[in-house]
Each structure stands twice: as structure tokens, then as C-alpha cells.
Amino acid sequence: MKIGKVIMLVLLSTGIFAQSDKVSQDILKGLSEKYKSFSSINAEFTYTIENAQDKTNDKQIGKVFLKGTKYKLLVAGQEVYCDGTTVWTYLKDSKEVQITDPNTKSDAITPANIFTMYDKGYQSKFVEEKVENGKSVQIIDLTPLDKKKKFFKIRLTIDKNEKTIINSKIFDKNGNKITYTIDKFIHDTPLQDSLFTFVPANYPGIEVIDLRDK
Numbered sequence: 089m090k091i092g093k094v095i096m097l098v099l100l101s102t103g104i105f106a107q108s109d110k111v112s113q114d115i116l117k118g119l120s121e122k123y124k125s126f127s128s129i130n131a132e133f134t135y136t137i138e139n140a141q142d143k144t145n146d147k148q149i150g151k152v153f154l155k156g157t158k159y160k161l162l163v164a165g166q167e168v169y170c171d172g173t174t175v176w177t178y179l180k181d182s183k184e185v186q187i188t189d190p191n192t193k194s195d196a197i198t199p200a201n202i203f204t205m206y207d208k209g210y211q212s213k214f215v216e217e218k219v220e221n222g223k224s225v226q227i228i229d230l231t232p233l234d235k236k237k238k239f240f241k242i243r244l245t246i247d248k249n250e251k252t253i254i255n256s257k258i259f260d261k262n263g264n265k266i267t268y269t270i271d272k273f274i275h276d277t278p279l280q281d282s283l284f285t286f287v288p289a290n291y292p293g294i295e296v297i298d299l300r301d302k
Contacts, residue, residue, distance in 0.1 A: 109213060115246060130153050133268055134147060134148070137265075159284065170190060171285045183293060211230070214226070215228060225246060226246045228244045230242040252273060254269070255269040
């Protein structure tokens with residue numbers, strides 16, 4: 089699974105799920121309403137990719153900034169900017185930036201819709217409620233109805249009182265388990281629009297690759 093697509097699954101919320109139990113629906117509805125009330129989000133996260141077969145364990149740290157349809161994602165040597173109409177993916181090591189159009193497909197997963205992308209297409213199941221690190225948490229499993237997806241389950245751990253995600257675990261069909269933990273979460277702070285725009289002229293010697301539809 090590509091890093092960009094994986095990262096876009098780090099923060100989640102939802103609405104109604106087909107064939108889902110009422111307990112999980114109510115919890116996820118509260119989660120969705122909480123996130124939708126924020127005017128902006130600034131989050132820091134840690135993700136770990138575990139492969140049982142290869143016995144590998146890779147850990148990375150990232151940041152994401154969100155404001156409406158605008159976003160900025162920093163992870164693994166990549167910087168992804170979107171001002172709502174254009175996406176710039178800056179690869180530091182390669183000294184290049186790729187320019188693309190935003191993915192506007194209804195089922196596309198992007199940082200701009202990470203709080204509503206599970207409004208349909210998933211079945212939710214309440215697993216348990218317990219105390220973890222002194223917090224009351226609720227565990228919910230999400231199963232994609234589309235069996236062609238590269239993963240077969242996402243497990244969310246939700247802070248019951250705050251109605252925010254503590255971590256999410258993605259189980260893919262190749263035996264990988266990707267765990268995302270929210271280390272820091274700030275909302276409703278002023279974010280300038282310039283934060284979401286990449287200016288190639290500010291990076292002398294950079295190669296610009298325009299992949300937009302002409």
C-alpha cells in the first residue's frame with residue numbers, strides 16, 4: 089500500500105453504515121459530528137508498519153493540516169499541498185514537485201475528506217469498551233463492502249469522553265498491519281491559506297512535473 093494512500097486513513101469519521109449495529113453507528117455519528125464542527129485541524133501522528141512474514145517494523149512520524157478542502161501533509165520526506173484546486177507533491181530527495189488535479193471521485197480518499205469518507209461502503213461493528221491508559225475507550229471494526237480493496241479491516245480506538253480517535257489499525261491482504269496513533273491534536277486555530285500552496289520559485293533547481301489534465 090502506498091504511503092500517501094495509507095496516511096490518508098490516519099483520521100476517520102462516519103455516518104450510516106449498511107448492516108451495522110446501532111451501538112457502532114451511534115458512536116461513529118458522534119465522532120463525525122465532533123470533527124465536522126472544527127474549522128481547522130492540526131495533527132501530529134506516528135504510524136508503524138508491521139509485516140509478520142518479513143518480521144519488519146517501520147515507524148514514521150507525520151503532520152497534517154486541514155481547512156475545508158485545503159490540506160498539507162508532511163510525511164516520509166514528502167510534502168503534499170492542496171489549495172482546493174491544485175495538488176503539489178514535493179519530493180525532497182528527488183528535488184522535484186509533481187502537480188496534479190485533486191481527486192474528485194466520490195469514493196476517493198484524500199486528506200480533505202478523511203472525516204466523511206466512510207459515510208458509505210463500510211460495515212461497522214462494536215467490539216468492546218474498556219479502560220486503556222486511564223481512559224475509557226471504545227473499539228470499532230470497519231469492514232469494506234468492496235472486497236477488491238487492498239485491506240480487509242480497520243480497527244478504531246476512540247476516546248469515549250472526547251469523541252476523538254486515539255489510534256487506527258489497518259489490516260491489509262498482504263499481511264501488513266499499519267497502526268496510526270494521534271500524538272497531538274489541535275483544532276480551530278487560524279491557518280493562513282498560503283500554508284496550502286507550494287511555490288516552485290522558492291526552491292531553486294527543483295524539477296517541476298505537471299501531470300494535470302490539459
